[in-house]
Amino acid sequence: MIKRLAVLLAVLAMVAAACGGSSESEDTTSTTAATTDDTTATTAASDDGGGDAGQAAEGGTLAAVQQRGTLKCGVSGSLPGFSETQPDGTAIGFDADYCRAIAAAVLGDANAVEFRPLTAAERFDVLKAGEIDVLVRNTTYTQSRDASGEGGVNIDFAPTTYYDGQQLMGLSSRFSADSGPADVDGAILCTNAGTTTEKNITEWAKIGGATIGLETVEQFPEALEKFIAGQCDLVTTDGSGLVANKVTKEREGEIQPGEWVVFPTAPISKEPLGPAFRQNDSEWGDIITWVVYATIIADEKGVTSANIDEQKDVDPEATRLFGGEGEVQTAMGLNADAFYQMVKQVGNYDEIFARNLNPLDIFREGTLNAPFNEGGMIYAPPAR
């Protein structure tokens, strides 16, 4: 008993210390032990480590990736259309293809990717801990996520690859595309934890004057199972995820076509989805940004993976990106033909979109994901 008390006191002392000294600067003479000039120092410490963890922090992510030879990409792994884990461990989908695009640009090989499926709850910690290089996991760009300092998640975002919005899904027998908070009052919703989804739906319900119960699960497929079993009355997440799951289930014959309805037509929140990376690494961040822009520009110019060899010089901007000496690419730390390889191996924005999302009845026309000159928001700055 005394011993337990002693331990409790020790923990309280730790709490007191933690409350006090978060920003003290310590005497760092002992950190010399941490940075050694022998790369084997770190690998020896890892039980099953392998030879891939031996870089010091100064090189930055680009150097680490190039030295390692593979890109570590965090994805969802269980979202139809965006990233679905295959039996052999790779993933297919919109997000997965963007991982491949980055790998093709940085390493020249679209298949040099290690996919790491992550739950929404752990994705940011894994990114910040350095275990993945980039997070392409239908993550919404919000202010709190961008913010540094207390209360922020402190990560940075690449340009939006998919403009989405949060919606709800329920049985079409009691909801329609125009249903609103009043129709949802008293319901129990299921969604996945640790996402903006929780915050959005809570706010939406509060403002609309509806009282709801919220059940949070770790992965969206669980939420869907609960909905099918009748444990919740509704599910909510990004509209693309809802439509993708709905169409998949209709295809497999699990539900009748039209049995579920996604509402409201105007989403309850803005969900611009895009890749995310660690703060304070502008070199890496610029690369990811321009990978996204290059795919958009390729689509704008009509350059596809099939015709890139002929079309790469269709105009000077295309030449700068896909042909020629590629000085801008080398200035960023990439190979001159980085974006050429990327489009050739993976495709442009339209190809990636069509390949993964069209089979799920998600199309670009008429949505925010249409090109800017067709009324959408897919727009890239000029490459010069």
Added chain:
Amino acid sequence: MAVTVATHERPPFWRNATVLKWAAQLVLVAFLAIVILTLRAQAATNIEDRGITFGTKWLDDPPLISIREGIDLQPDSGARALYAGIVNTLRVSISGILAATILGTIIGVARLSHNWIVNKIATVYIETIRNIPLLVQILFWLAVIQIFPALDEDSVGESLFLVTAKGVSIPWLFPAGGFYQWLVFLIIGAVVAGFVYFRLSRLKEERGGETYAFWWSVVAFVAIAVIGWFIHPVMAFWGPIFDGISSFFGAIPRVLVQILLAAVAVLAGTLWIRRFLESMRTPAGLAKLTDDDWFRMIFVGLMALIGAALFVFLPGISQTILNMVEAFFNFLGAKFSGESVAPLTYTTPAVELRGTGGFAQLSDQALVITPGFFALWVGVTLYTAAFIAEIVRGGILAVNKGQSEAGLAVGLTRAQLLRFVVLPQAFRIVLPPIGNQYLNLFKNTSLGIAVAFPDIVQVGQTIYNQTGQTFPVVILWMAFFLTGSLVLSSIVNYFNRRLKLVER
């Protein structure tokens, strides 16, 4: 004739046991200090690099999460959300402990039954449940609950038991307005019953013959409870008393409490040291203190000083204590309002259409067990019951066979043997291991994270995902579980000490 007395030569310091002992310990402490400081420096660098800052602001900010069940479904501060999580953990733990004990004892006794079928069923149960991981079992129960029928508009209405996909609902007795007033009567009843039992047992010992001490005490208790049911508003006079106490505590300046607590800490330390020195006193004066004794005294003194310093320099602690005491008496004051409502209300499960959306939900009027709670509670209960059953069986088998044989020889039936001879002795043996299982159950409730049950671990994880405050939440988890284990094992130890064999 000269007598040479061998003088006690002190060995050189590098062979002196005491010096070596303390040198080794100091080396270890220095080594640990270096390691901790290095890690701390590294962590500080990393934290700065990544722009995270830890603090306590998040405790006051609204977390914008909804908790599925518990005391506060829409908490308006991080602290409140964590509090709701703690209450949920305690709900599952306490109900799980009660259920597991009952079920485990039954199965343990069943395992020893002479009836072949009962014996085999118990054996199969234990062997299956013990060998499958708890997480798998909990997930399985969650999958099972999904096959229960779903609710829709047709199911609106009342029923005795409701087993649905949205949860299980059973009839329940809820404390109503006059409950606390009635509780006072129950306490009085218990005291009177104990008094009656004591007197009658003493009478039985002196005079012999049956006095039915137990039954008379039960009668006394029930009588007072029934009387109290009807006249409980009488107790309303406690209300203003509690209110007065509450305002009294509210008026106490915090500084006073801080000084008081610090003085208590220092006093406790001094008393301990004094008692320790007293125990070392021999008729020939103070015994020689070894270095270990010095260490213990210094350690206790240091702890007392640190405790006092904590109270003095962290006004939050005293303030929180004051606030809690004040709130407690305030709460009690409100409960003794003189209402003449019946203390308990009986409610039946019902399905109602809730909200403007008209969704069929289980009504809160009766006890609703949500799917997450159901899966977690059933899982940990069955799992812990299997272990308790084995412990009970071992305890019963450990009672000396001679006791059973003597009992049978004297003419007791098997049931009487179990009740009067074997179980009381077995109880003494099984209490420590069962206490251990209670601790395990308490810790196993943390698996609620896998079934979306908002216990402290799940709520904590949600909070640190939204605010990035991983360290504070982790420290909170440790503090909570350590405190809980401490309380639980103190309770078990108390009963253990009371049951210890008193040797002649």
Added chain:
Amino acid sequence: MAEKKIILPEIEELAPEPPPKGPVVWMKDNLFYSVSSTILTLLGLLIAVLFIRGMVGFILADERKWEAITTNMRLLMVQAYPQEASWRLWLALGIIFVLLGLSLAFWHAGGKAEPRKVGRAVAAAGGFVVFVVLVAPFETNARVFGLIIGGVLIVAGLGAVRLLGERAKEATVPVLLIAAILAGVAVAALWLIQVPVPDPEGGVGESQLAGIATTTSGPWTILYLVTIASYFLGLFLRRVIPERAGRLALVVLWTMAFPIIVLHLARGVEFQNVGQYLTIGVAFAAVGSLIIWFLADPARGELGRGLAGLLLVIAIASWVVSALILIRLMLLLLALFALGGPTFAGGERATRIRYVGVWVGAVVITVYMMLLATGVSLVQTSNETVFGGFFLTWILAIGGIALSFPMGVVLALGRTSTMPIFRLLSTIYIELVRGVPLITWLLVSIVVFPILFPLGVNFVAPAKVTLFIAFFSAAYLAENVRGGLQAISKGQTEAANALGMTTLQRTVFITLPQALRAVIPALVGQVIAIFKDTSLVAIVGLFDILKIGRDIIPTQTQPYNFLGSLRESLLAVAVFYWIFTFIFSRISLQLEERLGVGKR
């Protein structure tokens, strides 16, 4: 006068054997002996019937997608391990089975048991087979096969006891032979049992038949034959090598088997710096042997101790200065061996020679482990880690327990030590780690632990998790060992002190062996508990068998659609865990019997 020895017969031999009871009498005695008993019997029958009907109904229903399990067996076992590198895993299994065969030869050869016990066990196995075959969703030919085998086993088991009758008391049955026959039957079953597999071109619900283990029946047969061969090899070796040396060699091989399989074989390591490390190793081995030989001689006295202390200072200094990790480790080992020399090897030449031999062995092992740690992994998978599925579960369990062993013993010694600071620190660690649930520690390992290291240094997830499982298990182990330490009579300590043994000698040679021996059953219980607790890593995202069963299989839509097969997957995972945990607990019971725990 010659004394006549009076031999008293055992009581059991005097009493006549009670006649075997008929079934009716048996039922009356065991089921209906009183009113309450009858009620309980009927109640029990009701519960049993309801339960079995529910289970069988669930298992045999048409919507069940048991093909999800059979098609995904590889995924469940090793997850994403590359197909072309599968030979490594089979080789690893081969190593284990060879060691198993040799160990059986050295420890269990000639093990015999009472025919009655064996007969009952065989009959029980037969009954189990019949039950499984009737309940599980096998095809007809598999059912027939299973029923035949089960029937034969039951008849053999029960019949043997009846037939032998009187002779059953003296006769003994070689246990290993029967186990081998049963294993052979199981292997044959792999070839013969057919289960439905989904048709890739067909729609939902169509299926065709295929063998339960099309790709693995061959390797399993080979492994079976290899085990038998190695058993006979072991018998042969037993005649050639002294038994103690053989057992010691086997213990070392078993200990090394885990790192070899996990770190070397499964990862497919390509060594680097071989020349450099080998040179360092040889140099240290040679020079170190001389130093140790010199310092271990008790004639050195104080000077020897002083030099050993100096070595320790140099070793510690090397960790602060920058140097190769291997050199630092070697220096540290050398210092420790030198310090321990007078304690462990002071005395005759033979002991010192053995001590130097142990030093050389330690050098070899250290060099090997460093080569493994710095080697490049040839086996690449696309989701970061080579280990997954049930394979991962075993690695976490064995690695966690192995790592926790030294930590736990040290903590137990610390907690019972007379030195207050050691006691305090050990107590704080044990109480802190035990008081917090394992899932919290796993979350800490994922979220807090990486912050403590510079960016770019990342441990693979299995490494972090194994480390924290080891930390957790060490605390529990420490409590078990502490119980054993406290059970040693004080006389042992006093006798050791009287003989002039140092604390270290007393601890290593007298106290620890007795303590560990007394807690072996508790330790096996600990192994079982940790094996079950590895299922928690599913929550932190590691792809062990539970996560694959819960998250991956029920969401598969390509190439086959297995949506909604959650309950089947969970049942299959539960069965896997149950089989091995059951085996472990049987082994634990047997160990308890052999060691005579509780009887002495």
